Amino acid sequence: MRVMAQIAMVMNLDKCIGCHTCSVTCKQTWTNRSGMEYVWFNNVETRPGQGYPRRWADQEQWKGGWKLDRRGxxxxxxxxxLRKLAEIFANPVLPTVHDYYEPWTYDYANLHEAPLGDDYPGARPRSLLSGRPMEIEWSANWDDNLGGATELGPQDPVIQKIREQVGEKVRFAFEQAYMFYLPRICEHCLNPACVAACPSGAIYKRVEDGIVLVDQDQCRGWRQCVTGCPYKKIYFNHRTGKAEKCTFCYPRVEVGLPTVCSETCVGRLRYLGVMLYDADRVTEAASVADDKDLYEAQLGVFLDxxxxxxxxAAARDGVPHDWIEAALRSPVHALISTYRVALPLHPEYRTMPMVWYIPPLSPIVEAVAETGFDGEDADVLFGAIDTLRIPVEYLAELFSAGDPLPVQMSLAKLAAMRHHMRAINVGDPVDEDVASAVDLTAQQIQDMYHLLAIAKYEDRYVIPTAAAGDARRLEESVMPNECSVGVVEGEPGPLGDDSGRRNLPMVSLETxxxxxxxxxxxxxEEL
Amino acid sequence: MNTFLWGGLPYLVLGILVTGLIWRFRYDQFGWTTRSSESYERRILHIASPLFHYGILAVLAGHIIGIFIPASWTDAAGVSDKTYHLFSLIAGTAAGILAIVGIVGLVYRRRRYAPVFRATTKNDKFMYVFLVGNIALGLWAKLSHADYDYRSTIGPWARSLFVLQPDVELMTNVPTAFQIHALIGMALFAILPFTRLVHMFSAPVKYLFRPYIVYRSRDPKQLAEGRTRRGWESVEP
Known part of the structure; x- marks a missing residue:
């Protein structure tokens, strides 16, 4: 056993309202640069929908991720x-910018410079690639909120797969019943295919926190990682000729701050915490024969x-003490391993993703309520989860390689939580059987409710700092003993209140x- | 003049090449990339780029065989001069045509598609003149002097450079076409470190031997304040 630690994320899809705040703040922070116009480290997709880039989940087309060869x-x-090196001169399955969208600006100067005339001057869209006027035909969330779904919906690879199995009638009933949002960032996988695909060895997984990063100096622009990543979360900067990807906001995480997408999430639906895992078992777990066993296999890699x-063992393998402490309080570990309500995105890609999702129950509650039944009654809900077969199948294609059972279990737990908490709130007798029916205790359900519904900042984000072991030394290096200024607790220190410096904020950790x-x-009184 | 061209210039070019590469590696790793334009245009690139690259690799192999394998070795192996030159003519011409067709396709694509053309720098255009020019010259020299025995002149001269005893005399009576080809070839080597062609020196051969997953620890040097490297300057004014 070789224990490694990783900062992982869980998103509670029940709460996502599709506001794109995470995408916008992420873009402002990381990708508001030339060459990165089309790049969204974080994007929010409406499901059913094609996603971004278009149809990224269709690995028959894009050849991302891992598969098992004939010898398993x-x-x-x-x-x-060898094949990858032979194809290096022109990657045969690289998405072009048209699979994303052609970035554009507007001819704003025309508003000022147009000669006086009878018409109002306009600002025409102009391509940022060719510099020529262009028609805007697609963008990162063109099919937001099922826009154009009658035409575009069938192109969702998951819908296509389900239609093959269940038949043509699915589509319209499906669209009337169901829509949800799927915010996506890099999965920071345990078995990252982008890392494996990089010919230069420029992409690496950080030992300390599991964050997958691209070394911008070592990247030579071979573009194999873009193909390797099945989630299409590595982007090619077309100005610098280098690959760039979600950094998990490592400069923030290193000092104990949540990622920008988490911090600014309006729905407070993101959770960050430490997962301990056994690095020796990753390859074995990623190689299990049946796709449907991958979810359980990955759970088996995580350590309690x-x-x-x-x-x-963690201490022996160099995991810092405060990381082990943080792992004990990790909301992510609780949601993934203890309550088992969070599921991985597309485990069948065999990359062992580390951004997990709690499937959305709300659309089912809504659908039940519309039929006149009590949307929070456990019996009705349990029945509804099973009878609304199509959403469960759709979710199963996303989160458990098509196996409906984990999704049903997760939704049943959420339904049980609603029922249990309503009983408490309206003063009904609490039925312990509902909890035990979903393998939880009443106390666990209440803890889960606290984490999911109350969702305090301190409970959502349990992030040990990178330099905590070094904190004392770092502090002393900026504030030597002989410093005459002195620090009064609660008052701004000699370095001020926040990070007004160019590099890492070297403020005193206590301050x-x-x-x-x-x-x-x-x-x-909490102060 | 001959002494400078065939005895001094090669060493000057080698010096520029080596120091240029070291300079670039130390100060501009961020700019060391293929600067691929595949994301703008894929259709022509998929045909032209492999054509050119495989063609030029074959051309390179041909040059190495022609220059570094002395005639006495092939004689000893029982390959007659006639067979050798026939092989050299056919294979060399085939490789040259592959490379020419490929690069013409690539240059056409560069001009034809606005996004690719906009991403073409002056440096690129300057480099293309030398690259295209020299491939064409080489093919022309080869075809216009199909039976010229370069293995008794150019080959030994090139080898003499490596033992640091340049035999300038060998090059004086070589046909002009070959001389110009050699000179422009040297110019190409000299500008190589300063153009996008550097990507040839990062051919990822080690990919075949490394483990799939790369782990790396945080570099303690990067935690502290350091000198700003190229590409990492602050964007604030």
């Missing part, structure tokens, strides 16, 4: 090492920090945490 060994779907033997507490506390 993992290999990249695009081909082996509540087990003293695991904690001991930092005090400030944060002041900014996030709800009541005065």
């Amino acid at each position: 060994r993992l290999r990249l779907r695009q081909g082996g090492r 920090p509540h087990d003293p033997a695991v904690r001991q 930092f945490h005090l400030t944060r507490k002041r900014q996030t506390a709800d009541r005065e």
